[in-house]
Amino acid sequence: MKNSEFSALIERYQSFVFAVCFQLVGDKEEALDLTQETFLSAYRHIDTCRAENYRPWLARIAANKAKDFLRSAYQRRVTASGGEALEELPARGGPEELCDCADGVRRIREKIDQLGEPYTMAARMYFLEEKSIEEISTRLSRPKKTIQTQIYRAKQMLRQSLKEDGYGT
Amino acid sequence: MALNHLYFDSGGHLTAKALGDLASGAPIEELARLEIAEHLSYCDKCIKAYTDLLCPQPPVDLTQLPPAQVTARRAAREGRVLFLQRCARVGFAACLTLMVWLGGLSQIDPETLPKVDMHAAGEKISDSLADFSQQISDGLDQLFDFSFERSFKS
Numbered sequence: 001m002k003n004s005e006f007s008a009l010i011e012r013y014q015s016f017v018f019a020v021c022f023q024l025v026g027d028k029e030e031a032l033d034l035t036q037e038t039f040l041s042a043y044r045h046i047d048t049c050r051a052e053n054y055r056p057w058l059a060r061i062a063a064n065k066a067k068d069f070l071r072s073a074y075q076r077r078v079t080a081s082g083g084e085a086l087e088e089l090p091a092r093g094g095p096e097e098l099c100d101c102a103d104g105v106r107r108i109r110e111k112i113d114q115l116g117e118p119y120t121m122a123a124r125m126y127f128l129e130e131k132s133i134e135e136i137s138t139r140l141s142r143p144k145k146t147i148q149t150q151i152y153r154a155k156q157m158l159r160q161s162l163k164e165d166g167y168g169t
Numbered sequence: 170m171a172l173n174h175l176y177f178d179s180g181g182h183l184t185a186k187a188l189g190d191l192a193s194g195a196p197i198e199e200l201a202r203l204e205i206a207e208h209l210s211y212c213d214k215c216i217k218a219y220t221d222l223l224c225p226q227p228p229v230d231l232t233q234l235p236p237a238q239v240t241a242r243r244a245a246r247e248g249r250v251l252f253l254q255r256c257a258r259v260g261f262a263a264c265l266t267l268m269v270w271l272g273g274l275s276q277i278d279p280e281t282l283p284k285v286d287m288h289a290a291g292e293k294i295s296d297s298l299a300d301f302s303q304q305i306s307d308g309l310d311q312l313f314d315f316s317f318e319r320s321f322k323s
Contacts, residue, residue, distance in 0.1 A: 003241050010237035018234060019223060023191050024206045026199075036240060043244035044251070056213075059220045063209035070203040077199075117177035118204060140181065146207050 001046050009046075010039055013054065017062050024066035034065045041065070071149070111161050115154055122147055123154040176201055183208055183215045192222040254299060261294070 001009075017038050022031035038061045049057045105128065112123045121140060125131040133151070137144045176187035187205060190197055197205070209216050 003238075003245055006244065007237040007241040010240050014234055014237065014240075016220075016223060020219075023194060024202055024209075026197075026202065032234060035234060036243075039240050040244045040247055043241075043248055056216050056220050059216050060210065063206050063216065067203065067206035067210045070199070070206055074199060074203050117179065117181045118208065121181060141211075142181075143211050146211065149207070 006043060006046065009054065013058055014039070016055065017058050020059050020062040021066055024063065025069055030069060034062065034069060037065050038062045107162075107165075108158070111158050112154070114161075115157060119150055119154040119157070122150045123158070126151050126154075127158075176205065177208075181208075182212065183218070188215070188219050188222055191219065250303060 014035060018031055018035045021034040021038065022028060025031055025034065038058060041061050042058060108127060109124075112120055112127065115123060122136055122142075125136045125139065126133075131139070133144055133147050136142075136151075137147045140147070142150075176184055176190075178184050183205060189195075191205060209219060
């Protein structure tokens with residue numbers, strides 16, 4: 001694609017891409033940066049997309065950029081407030097331990113149902129059915145990284161809820 | 170517990186409320202926006218529903234975006250740098266392979282060679298390649314900017 005054609009594409013879609021970025025990240029300055037980054041990424045792969053699909057394709061790239069920004073900001077906020085980073089979660093002392101007894105399984109099942117989507121299905125498969133991340137990713141048609149993040153958050157929420165009920169530390 | 174059941178249905182997809190709140194600019198808490206962004210980044214069905222909601226013109230006041238030509242030029246420049254870096258790495262690897270093959274270095278006993286910090290050496294080579302391809306790209310930039318401006322003026 002020639003530079004002049006790509007410029008025309010930017011002119012046509014930049015307000016749309018900005019809207020997507022702004023609605024997701026909620027900050028105008030960040031949305032401006034992410035809009036630029038969206039078009040920089042799009043330029044590298046523009047030949048893989050048909051013209052009639054530009055709109056959802058650009059929206060997908062913009063959502064990815066927004067996701068990376070929000071994830072990083074959220075992770076920094078969680079660890080700064082004393083929460084555990086994804087890599088530092090201890091292997092023991094969590095919801096998995098309760099799955100060893102019938103009463104524990106029942107309790108975990110209730111807590112998992114209360115989580116709501118997008119966590120319930122992934123958490124059920126992970127904690128109760130002992131599926132691997134890869135299996136869950138395939139069954140739910142979600143990227144592995146997304147499943148990993150959702151399991152991590154589900155674990156945090158479950159741990160907090162169990163702590164409030166008087167289980168674990 | 171997160172109150173996200175309003176935004177996701179039992180199948181894990183975004184509800185009409187989620188898409189509506191997002192498209193109308195309603196306040197959504199940080200974690201919910203992250204969850205929505207994560208879902209939109211891979212779900213064809215929901216991204217289509219969301220983009221359809223934003224037609225024909227999204228309800229956002231658009232200011233301060235740089236001119237499209239500036240963004241296009243920057244995208245082209247970054248694309249060239251990446252391409253040249255790739256070519257430089259391939260070329261270097263090919264030269265190294267030829268040297269080893271023609272110089273008979275593969276027959277030397279590695280135990281007799283002096284110890285070298287391969288990681289530091291590799292980083293130094295990568296930095297030099299990056300500088301080299303950046304210099305070539307800067308030179309090409311001057312050439313392309315000249316022809317770019319000419320094509321816009323004509």
